[in-house]
Amino acid sequence: MLSNIRVVLVxxxxxxxxxxxxxxxxxxxxxxxxxxxxKVEPDGQxxxxxxxxxxxxxxxxxxxxxxxxxxxxxxxxxxxARSRTLDWPVLEPREAGSKLALESSQGPVAIVFGRESxxxxxxxxxxxxxxxxxxxxxxxxxxxxxxxVQLICYETRVAWLEKHQQAEQELVEYPSxxxxxxxxxxxERTLQKTGFIIKNxxxxxxxxxxxxxxxxxxxxxxxxxxxxxxxxxxxKVDSKEE
Numbered sequence: 001m002l003s004n005i006r007v008v009l010v011x012x013x014x015x016x017x018x019x020x021x022x023x024x025x026x027x028x029x030x031x032x033x034x035x036x037x038x039k040v041e042p043d044g045q046x047x048x049x050x051x052x053x054x055x056x057x058x059x060x061x062x063x064x065x066x067x068x069x070x071x072x073x074x075x076x077x078x079x080x081a082r083s084r085t086l087d088w089p090v091l092e093p094r095e096a097g098s099k100l101a102l103e104s105s106q107g108p109v110a111i112v113f114g115r116e117s118x119x120x121x122x123x124x125x126x127x128x129x130x131x132x133x134x135x136x137x138x139x140x141x142x143x144x145x146x147x148x149v150q151l152i153c154y155e156t157r158v159a160w161l162e163k164h165q166q167a168e169q170e171l172v173e174y175p176s177x178x179x180x181x182x183x184x185x186x187x188e189r190t191l192q193k194t195g196f197i198i199k200n201x202x203x204x205x206x207x208x209x210x211x212x213x214x215x216x217x218x219x220x221x222x223x224x225x226x227x228x229x230x231x232x233x234x235x236k237v238d239s240k241e242e
Contacts, residue, residue, distance in 0.1 A: 002160060004104040006032040007149060008069045010124065011115040013039045019049030019057065020146035021113075026053035028153035029160075033060040034110075036069040066112065066124050071178035075099060075109040078120055078128035079148055089130050089215055096132040097155030101163050106173070111152055116145055126207070127177065129214055173220045183223055184210055190230045193237045 007025055012018055012035060019042065022033060033056050042057050050057055063069045070076045077096050091099070096111070103109050112128060114120035125131060134151055136143055143151075175183070188206050191197040197205055218226070 002029045004108050006034050006110045008034040008110050008112045010036045015040045015043045015046045016049050017145045018042050019046035021149045022050040022053040022056040024146045024150035028157040030153050031056050034069045035062045036066045070110045072176050073108045073110045074174040075103045076128040077130045077132050078112045078125050080131040091130050091132045093155045098159040100156045101159035175220045175223045186230050
């Protein structure tokens with residue numbers, strides 16, 4: 001299961017952080033590292049700070065966007081400071097580790113870490129199912145990237161060890177991140193055809209609907225039903241236009 005858990009770093013700017021993250025991952029048994037939109041390449045400093053985890057650097061995957069890094073993941077959790085402007089389901093690190101350990105037995109899952117300077121954008125955060133906030137000392141909450149990765153990986157390993165000793169549980173199948181994006185595109189297209197959304201003035205409707213369906217954690221079968229409903233609505237609208 002641990003091999004299905006990928007650590008995704010977005011827009012990393014310091015080669016040393018890549019090496020330190022690799023070391024933090026390997027100590028907890030994780031090995032699947034993705035770099036999305038990296039600003040630097042791993043170098044000698046990365047290898048030095050990896051301290052024996054250079055195999056993770058050797059096999060890391062570089063992609064051009066967060067979407068590409070998570071497109072086949074059924075669960076995506078973003079690390080974030082608590083936001084007043086984006087009302088999204090927030091987990092404690094222990095809860096995040098438990099979810100990652102449980103659902104990784106079914107397929108790829110991801111934990112996403114943002115840029116060193118300003119984290120993840122609101123648009124990127126909206127592509128994740130949950131946000132996780134590390135409850136550090138409010139008077140000094142400065143965690144570097146590798147420390148944050150270490151904490152989440154630790155909670156994930158603890159949860160995995162507990163579940164590894166238990167009988168396997170029946171898991172619900174969830175759609176991938178790519179399937180989610182197709183659904184939202186289908187939903188927006190259909191709402192535009194019915195006139196519910198005006199294409200040139202969409203407002204906040206899709207953001208609120210995205211939040212609603214993300215919070216609901218729709219199962220694959222449920223999403224297939226919704227896609228079928230949207231298709232039937234489209235056909236009805238198209239036939240009236242003819």
